[in-house]
Amino acid sequence: MSAVTSTRIVLASRPHGEPTVDNFRTETVELPDLSDGQVLLRTVCLSLDPYMRGRMSAAESYAEPVEVGDVMVGGAVAQVVQSRNPRVAAGSYVLAYSGWQTHAVVDGNAVRVLDPSLAPLSTALGVLGMPGFTAYSGLLKIGRPQEGETVVVAAAAGPVGSAVGQIAKIHSARAVGIAGGPDKCAYLRDELGFDAAIDHRSPDFADRLKAAVPDGIDVYFENVGGPVTAAVLPLLNLYARIPVCGLVSQYNVASTPEGPDRLPAFMGLVLTKSLTVRGFIQSEFVREMYADFERDASRWVADGRLKYREDVVHGLDNAPAAFLGMLHGKNFGKLVVRVGPDDG
Amino acid sequence: MSAVTSTRIVLASRPHGEPTVDNFRTETVELPDLSDGQVLLRTVCLSLDPYMRGRMSAAESYAEPVEVGDVMVGGAVAQVVQSRNPRVAAGSYVLAYSGWQTHAVVDGNAVRVLDPSLAPLSTALGVLGMPGFTAYSGLLKIGRPQEGETVVVAAAAGPVGSAVGQIAKIHSARAVGIAGGPDKCAYLRDELGFDAAIDHRSPDFADRLKAAVPDGIDVYFENVGGPVTAAVLPLLNLYARIPVCGLVSQYNVASTPEGPDRLPAFMGLVLTKSLTVRGFIQSEFVREMYADFERDASRWVADGRLKYREDVVHGLDNAPAAFLGMLHGKNFGKLVVRVGPDDG
Numbered sequence: 165m166s167a168v169t170s171t172r173i174v175l176a177s178r179p180h181g182e183p184t185v186d187n188f189r190t191e192t193v194e195l196p197d198l199s200d201g202q203v204l205l206r207t208v209c210l211s212l213d214p215y216m217r218g219r220m221s222a223a224e225s226y227a228e229p230v231e232v233g234d235v236m237v238g239g240a241v242a243q244v245v246q247s248r249n250p251r252v253a254a255g256s257y258v259l260a261y262s263g264w265q266t267h268a269v270v271d272g273n274a275v276r277v278l279d280p281s282l283a284p285l286s287t288a289l290g291v292l293g294m295p296g297f298t299a300y301s302g303l304l305k306i307g308r309p310q311e312g313e314t315v316v317v318a319a320a321a322g323p324v325g326s327a328v329g330q331i332a333k334i335h336s337a338r339a340v341g342i343a344g345g346p347d348k349c350a351y352l353r354d355e356l357g358f359d360a361a362i363d364h365r366s367p368d369f370a371d372r373l374k375a376a377v378p379d380g381i382d383v384y385f386e387n388v389g390g391p392v393t394a395a396v397l398p399l400l401n402l403y404a405r406i407p408v409c410g411l412v413s414q415y416n417v418a419s420t421p422e423g424p425d426r427l428p429a430f431m432g433l434v435l436t437k438s439l440t441v442r443g444f445i446q447s448e449f450v451r452e453m454y455a456d457f458e459r460d461a462s463r464w465v466a467d468g469r470l471k472y473r474e475d476v477v478h479g480l481d482n483a484p485a486a487f488l489g490m491l492h493g494k495n496f497g498k499l500v501v502r503v504g505p506d507d508g
Numbered sequence: 509m510s511a512v513t514s515t516r517i518v519l520a521s522r523p524h525g526e527p528t529v530d531n532f533r534t535e536t537v538e539l540p541d542l543s544d545g546q547v548l549l550r551t552v553c554l555s556l557d558p559y560m561r562g563r564m565s566a567a568e569s570y571a572e573p574v575e576v577g578d579v580m581v582g583g584a585v586a587q588v589v590q591s592r593n594p595r596v597a598a599g600s601y602v603l604a605y606s607g608w609q610t611h612a613v614v615d616g617n618a619v620r621v622l623d624p625s626l627a628p629l630s631t632a633l634g635v636l637g638m639p640g641f642t643a644y645s646g647l648l649k650i651g652r653p654q655e656g657e658t659v660v661v662a663a664a665a666g667p668v669g670s671a672v673g674q675i676a677k678i679h680s681a682r683a684v685g686i687a688g689g690p691d692k693c694a695y696l697r698d699e700l701g702f703d704a705a706i707d708h709r710s711p712d713f714a715d716r717l718k719a720a721v722p723d724g725i726d727v728y729f730e731n732v733g734g735p736v737t738a739a740v741l742p743l744l745n746l747y748a749r750i751p752v753c754g755l756v757s758q759y760n761v762a763s764t765p766e767g768p769d770r771l772p773a774f775m776g777l778v779l780t781k782s783l784t785v786r787g788f789i790q791s792e793f794v795r796e797m798y799a800d801f802e803r804d805a806s807r808w809v810a811d812g813r814l815k816y817r818e819d820v821v822h823g824l825d826n827a828p829a830a831f832l833g834m835l836h837g838k839n840f841g842k843l844v845v846r847v848g849p850d851d852g
Contacts, residue, residue, distance in 0.1 A: 389775055408779050414772045423767015427774050428758045431733055434787040435752050441785040443778040 167194045168204060168245075172235045172265030173483055179220055182416045183491075187220065188236070188484040195269050198248045203272040205242035205262055207503040210480070211289035212238065212487045214387075217415040236264040236483075239294060240503070241278065241285045252277060259288045264483055266503055283465060285506060290323045290498035291472035292461055294446060298409060299327035300457045301449035303385060306407035306442045309337035313382035316340045316373075318392045320361065321348035323472065323498035324409065327461075328385045329358050330470050337383070340376050342392055344493045351496075356471055370395040380404075389413045397430070400437055408443040412491060473497030511538045512548060512589075516579045516609035517827055523564055526760045527835075531564065532580070532828040539613050542592045547616040549586035549606055551847040554824070555633035556582065556831045556839075558731075561759040580608040580827075583638060584847070585622065585629045596621060603632045608827055610847055627809060629850060634667045634842035635816035636805055638790060642753060643671035644801045645793035647729060650751035650786045653681035657726035660684045660717075662736045664705065665692035667816065667842035668753065671805075672729045673702050674814050681727070684720050686736055688837045695840075700815055714739040724748075733757045741774070744781055752787040756835060817841030 169192050176189035198204060219230045219237055230237055240262050247254045249272025258275035262268035278288050290296060309315050315332035319325045320341025329339035329352065341352040341361045352361035360376040362369060373395050380401035386393060390413030400406075434441060464470035475497040477486040483501045490499050513536050520533035542548060563574045563581055574581055584606050591598045593616025602619035606612035622632050634640060653659050659676035663669045664685025673683035673696065685696040685705045696705035704720040706713060717739050724745035730737060734757030744750075778785060808814035819839040821830040827845045834843050 386775075389772060393775075408775060411772070411775055411779060414776065417772065420768040421772055423769050424764040425767055426769050426771040428733060428755070428761065428765055430771050430774070431730075431737075431752060431755055432758065434785055435755060436787070438787045438789060438792060439785075441778055441783075443780070443782045445782060448782060 167197075168267055169193065170195050170265045170267035171480060172263070173480065174235050175220060175230045175232050177232060178222060179416075181419075183217070183220060183488060185484045185488065190481065195267060198246060198269060201249050201272055202269055203244050203249050203252050203258075203275065204246040205240075205258065205260055205268045205270060205275075206245050207262065207266055207268070207480075208241045208243055208257070208506055209286050209289065209476075210238055210240045210264060210483065210501040210503050211294070212477075212483065212490055212499040212501060213295065214410055214412045214415065214491065216487065217412075217491060237261065238263050239289055241288055242268070242275075243504075243507075247272060249273065257285055259293065264480065266480060280506075282462065286474060286476075286498075286500050287465070287472065289500055290474065291327060291465060291470060292458070295323035295498060296327050296461050296470075296472075297450075297454060297457050298446040299324045299385075300331060300461060301446050301453050302407035302409050302444055303328050303331055303383070304335075305449055305453065306440070306444060307332075307383040307385060307405050309335050309383050311336040312338070314338045314340060314377050314379055315383040315385065316342065316377065316381050316396060317385040318342040318364070318388040319412065319493070320352050320358065321473075321496060322387075324387055325385070326352070326356055326472065326497075327470065330356055330464075332383070333357055333359075334464065334469055338379075340373075340381075342373070342388075348496060351473070355473075364392050374399060383407075385409060387412065394426075397433060400433070400439060403438050403440075405440045406442070408441060416491065475499050476502050478502045512611055513537065514539050514609045514611035515824060516607070517824065518579050519564060519574045519576050521576060522566060523760075525763075527561070527564060527832060529828045529832065534825065539611060542590060542613060545593050545616055546613055547588050547593050547596050547602075547619065548590040549584075549602065549604055549612045549614060549619075550589050551606065551610055551612070551824075552585045552587055552601070552850055553630050553633065553820075554582055554584045554608060554827065554845040554847055555638070556821075556827065556834055556843040556845060557639065558754055558756045558759065558835065560831065561756070561835060581605065582607050583633055585632055586612070586619075587848075587850075591616060593617065601629055603637065608824065610824060624850075626806065630818060630820075630842075630844050631809070631816065633844055634818065635671060635809060635814060636802070639667035639842060640671050640805050640814075640816075641794075641798060641801050642790040643668045643729075644675060644805060645790050645797050646751035646753050646788055647672050647675055647727070648679075649793055649797065650784070650788060651676075651727040651729060651749050653679050653727050655680040656682070658682045658684060658721050658723055659727040659729065660686065660721065660725050660740060661729040662686040662708070662732040663756065663837070664696055664702065665817075665840060666731075668731060669729070670696070670700055670816065670841075671814065674700055674808075676727070677701055677703075678808065678813055682723075684717075684725075686717070686732075692840060695817070699817075708736050718743060727751075729753060731756065738770075741777060744777070744783060747782050747784075749784045750786070752785060760835065819843050820846050822846045 252272040257278045260275040317328040321343045332339040349361035352358040387410040389411035475495040596616040604619040661672040665687045676683040693705035696702040731754040733755035819841040
């Protein structure tokens, strides 16, 4: 057969502060022939997630940065076009960390084979994938919500936040979501069953949040930082837990923020409230908790207790703009790029 | 018998920032007759500890503030002069939370009876008392040092810090102490067996600290805050633990510190290093760990593996000045005020 080509989006340059579409470039490359053990993938849908902002920068993070000129990283659902790995049959569907491209040659031992009869394929990128597991592991392992406690989560209409609130409810805690705009807040209350939802854009946001947590806050699932966190801190109870999952509001900040210096007061609060503040990446808990997550989350999705919403963008070319919008909360639900049809 | 009087030091006024001796006042009062269950105590020695600075302020803390005009709080070793409680015989020695005074009438059920044959009485205020248990519980429950890991502690020549480093050594970790001045550093290395000791007053403190932790820092036992913490943060390893026990460097800061705002960068570090930051007060762990502490610490003291040093000030009148000096690290060892003789 003639050589297969892949259209891919590479990091053209590192952003200084706010990224723009000029930090990305589209290329078409010829893929190499398969070696033993490898598979050729055709991307069906690509996941866009806030952590990718960190990969665009050279600053030390929990993972290697994407090099300038390299394809942007990301999880994807793909169909196997050709296989030289007995584990993975041609025609099957897999979850792969194959990035922003239409086709890829990868190690067949590094993909997870999906059963398309169990749930829509794209859920492997959201509620039944990394975002769902991030919510499950961070909330249950670090947040440890107890019956009747109050759990607050921001970016609550997103794939992680919506799962955090619903899993908190399943564990008999009160769930309070913070989101941007009345539509997202209505969705949290009316569709997902959050006990309260607060619009962080409302001018009296801090007062509304306070009114929504009459017994204080026992768990704050941190994935935004910034003014939302500032409003949460005075409401934390003794022994409150803060799983720190992300800080999307500060990913694009290029300069050191102006004063006053709030770190001493924060440490004072940690001391006087006996707070637990714990950063984490879901991969830390995979060995210990992933099997439990798969069992619980697939059952909850089937029961209708764990709902999800997708925001689907069509065409790989639209990935950069969709990604940049996500950093400002423009998506409503798990942001997925439809790169090709389910059946290729 | 004629009425017993007590000489006591009361809080005369709340400090704004740095406290002074004028915030204290000495009074002599007549004590009431004993009711059923009460005991009359004669103070032998009084403990001075950094947490007392917090009690002088009205700001929300983990405990009620001392009211203006009330006697300053504090732990003390005392002899029972008179008892109307069958639990506590006249003549026996007790640990009581009876405060800065020569005599006190307290509930006999709230004191701990001491065995003066086991260890010097004053150790109940230090290595075998609250400071020792603070070190033991915070280090072992939150810090969880593993064999070969590096534990850093500041105020390391003080009663908590010196126990932290020695207990870390007993658990096969490396202990690095930070203290003020060459005498204290020599004591940590030569007497207590710390692997390294760094003088935080040296102009190249941050470089020296870095050189002393070639494998990074796995546990930072936080009891000072300020510039020491700033030097520690860049050296923390993935999954490092920070038990937050005290912040003595910022207790006297009255105004909001100038910028830049270091909180966003700190939260970013928590995220990228998967840090655990956990405030605590030793009382949280008493039920779970105090019996283990008493068994372990008394054995370690008897074995010579857990050494201690006391800085004894004579006379209750000298307590305010000694307390103010302690907030600047002027004591060398557990600060104890000798109020009366062992045998009254």
